[in-house]
Amino acid sequence: MTDRKIWGFEIPTTPSGKNIWPKTLKREAVRRIDEEGASPGEIAAELGAHECLVRKWHVAARRARGDTIMDNGAAFAEVKLTTESRSAAAPTSNSEQARIIVGSVSIEFPTSIDEANLAKLIRAAGATA
Template identity: 75%
Template sequence: MANREIWGFEIPTSPSGKNIWPKALKREAVRRIDEEGASPGEIAAELDAHECLVRKWHVAARRARGDAILDNGPAFAEIKLRPDARPIEARPSNPDQARIVVGAVCIEFPISIDEDSLVKLVRAAGTAS
């Protein structure tokens, strides 16, 4: 495949058809995000690349600068059980419901719940116990 040019940078293509992104182009993409306020999606569209790739470059540059990269919190919530807790029936009473049982802690929720809401529910249960 023939090389192409973006923002004045030549983008070679590997024999398998993948773009080989020059370091200088990655730095320019990160600069446009940081200094011009462009979104990773906008940059990705200009490059004809995946947005997750541009985000990866941006996070790597921030880490290299020593910036703290915050996430949405821990992947797991701590759930503490009381020593006097009694077991709970594992099967929900409603077929449209699901139930997570850990010792005496029971979290019942609709099976249609989205992942983010379920994570919030589990975190809230962990802090309330």
């Protein structure tokens, strides 16, 4: 294992290149976020770590303190079912259509869509909202 120093802390690195982050460094990262107002992205850049890892440390520390962690994102998406005829280029049969609206994104799809493809559409809509 090789070591490097960040903020005065020794960071052991495995032969495969994985950093082993000491608990004291994690506490210091959380302190800088809470007390100094640094963003997880700023801390991650200083450490050479992924931002999601620093966020994970911060959330874990907040949970350990008893804080309630909430996601302010939308919990539900509006789904409207309509019966519409298809365009002239498509077959002339009527089919039930559904619409998912997530933020400013609206996606229409047939109600006969399979569950896996519907899940892909919902993920795509959520990522662009």
